Amino acid sequence: MTSNKDSDVVAALAGLGREISTGSLASRDFDVHGVKTRLVTNSEEVVLAMENFFRAFKGSADDEPDIAVSLFVVESLDERMAPIQHDATMLYDWGMVKIYHSGQLRFQKVDARARIAADVEQRISVGFAEKDLLQSDWLITNLFFYPLWAQLLKECGLFPIHAAGLVKNGRASLLLGRSGSGKSTLSLHLVRSGFGILSDDTIFLKEKDGIVEAFSFPEEINVTEQTIKLIPELSRVQKFTVNDLRNKSSFSIEEIYPECVVDSAIPAVMVFPQIAESETTLAEPISRTEALALSMRYGFFFLDPSTTGRQFEILSILAKQTNSYRMYSGRDQKELERVVTGLLENEEINNQTSGERKE
Amino acid sequence: MISKEQYLIKDHEVLFTSMGEDAVLLHVQRGDYYSLNKVGARLWVLTDGCKTISDLAGLITQEFDISMEQAEVDIIELAQQLEKEGLVKAVENPENTQAP
Numbered sequence: 001m002t003s004n005k006d007s008d009v010v011a012a013l014a015g016l017g018r019e020i021s022t023g024s025l026a027s028r029d030f031d032v033h034g035v036k037t038r039l040v041t042n043s044e045e046v047v048l049a050m051e052n053f054f055r056a057f058k059g060s061a062d063d064e065p066d067i068a069v070s071l072f073v074v075e076s077l078d079e080r081m082a083p084i085q086h087d088a089t090m091l092y093d094w095g096m097v098k099i100y101h102s103g104q105l106r107f108q109k110v111d112a113r114a115r116i117a118a119d120v121e122q123r124i125s126v127g128f129a130e131k132d133l134l135q136s137d138w139l140i141t142n143l144f145f146y147p148l149w150a151q152l153l154k155e156c157g158l159f160p161i162h163a164a165g166l167v168k169n170g171r172a173s174l175l176l177g178r179s180g181s182g183k184s185t186l187s188l189h190l191v192r193s194g195f196g197i198l199s200d201d202t203i204f205l206k207e208k209d210g211i212v213e214a215f216s217f218p219e220e221i222n223v224t225e226q227t228i229k230l231i232p233e234l235s236r237v238q239k240f241t242v243n244d245l246r247n248k249s250s251f252s253i254e255e256i257y258p259e260c261v262v263d264s265a266i267p268a269v270m271v272f273p274q275i276a277e278s279e280t281t282l283a284e285p286i287s288r289t290e291a292l293a294l295s296m297r298y299g300f301f302f303l304d305p306s307t308t309g310r311q312f313e314i315l316s317i318l319a320k321q322t323n324s325y326r327m328y329s330g331r332d333q334k335e336l337e338r339v340v341t342g343l344l345e346n347e348e349i350n351n352q353t354s355g356e357r358k359e
Numbered sequence: 360m361i362s363k364e365q366y367l368i369k370d371h372e373v374l375f376t377s378m379g380e381d382a383v384l385l386h387v388q389r390g391d392y393y394s395l396n397k398v399g400a401r402l403w404v405l406t407d408g409c410k411t412i413s414d415l416a417g418l419i420t421q422e423f424d425i426s427m428e429q430a431e432v433d434i435i436e437l438a439q440q441l442e443k444e445g446l447v448k449a450v451e452n453p454e455n456t457q458a459p
Contacts, residue, residue, distance in 0.1 A: 289378045289394050303390045312385050316376035
């Protein structure tokens with residue numbers, strides 16, 4: 001049930017942000033696969049980071065936003081700035097980032113230097129962060145902005161999943177695994193061999209008429225120093241963003257492989273990769289039940305009472321509409337590419353066969 | 360110990376999805392998930408809070424090649440596992456009981 005008090009909490013925080021901001025506020029609109037987000041901020045650094053983060057999703061100020069986000073950069077946090085309500089319970093703990101909920105309100109802490117509050121019913125979010133926390137674009141976009149925004153996005157029917165998405169002939173292969181499972185490196189090699197890409201790390205799922213479709217989110221692709229040395233064309237990258245926290249560098253993949261980003265595709269294959277200590281790559285089929293269990297383990301952003309049921313439903317449709325494999329990725333990149341390409345081509349052969357049978 | 364005269368009440372925080380013959384349960388609050396084989400999946404669908412374990416066993420014997428005695432033993436064993444995980448509750452009288 002909605003209480004008037006809760007309905008006012010986040011709107012009041014936006015008022016506080018405006019009141020304490022000196023200088024003018026900037027406003028930017030983004031359109032992520034039909035979900036419109038309006039960002040208001042007092043920080044030029046936030047504007048630049050967000051414009052790069054959403055470079056593929058420019059929106060129009062004329063559109064009424066589905067989600068409103070206000071981000072205020074302050075000298076130091078005080079107790080008025082999105083305090084976590086005493087009755088809030090923890091939903092998720094990533095160490096540096098913690099998420100709490102209380103009724104329709106969600107709260108996020110980024111260590112002791114940033115707090116954000118969101119109202120999932122009104123789809124508004126207001127955050128405050130100390131200047132010294134936001135030293136990189138990645139901290140602004142991925143730690144400060146993204147977690148609660150993604151939650152509001154789910155309320156709009158677009159479900160983020162932690163996966164890489166590669167596309168051939170309009171059909172997507174989703175690679176689901178934790179950081180370090182080789183998703184980005186494999187994505188890069190597959191793009192080099194002619195695959196289109198939805199993302200190397202996060203894609204969005206949307207269900208329509210019983211079919212789940214995957215949508216792009218082309219963040220900068222993360223690579224290690226070793227990968228940069230292995231792939232000659234990466235020497236042409238104008239600017240790498242160095243992420244000290246994750247010990248990786250990132251770049252816009254479109255810079256080197258123009259036209260490689262695909263807007264959307266129907267997933268046909270799910271692959272759960274893990275690094276194997278061998279040269280050879282092995283892929284073994286898994287049941288739909290196991291695919292659903294693994295997609296929840298790797299793909300869930302976090303469980304939120306207001307959207308978990310719908311998210312579970314979408315992942316179960318996804319597990320039913322795809323063929324899924326556990327893959328032990330060997331060191332031989334060429335063979336690895338052959339295996340993943342083979343899985344998708346196999347799927348196409350199966351589809352053609354079933355199509356013929358239907359006729 | 361659960362008896363065959365008891366009723367099974369599902370926790371309202373548990374989501375069910377059929378995966379062909381098998382099924383997956385998700386406990387929304389905890390994020391824990393469980394898989395059920397085809398008999399377990401059918402049992403979950405049949406469990407509506409108004410049937411005793413004996414009633415459920417009778418229905419299962421109509422659909423699967425299993426004796427009434429064995430069905431009751433198997434259902435009690437599964438019900439105990441589900442109750443331990445907080446997915447169901449076994450009660451004497453369903454009308455006075457709230458889901459776990």
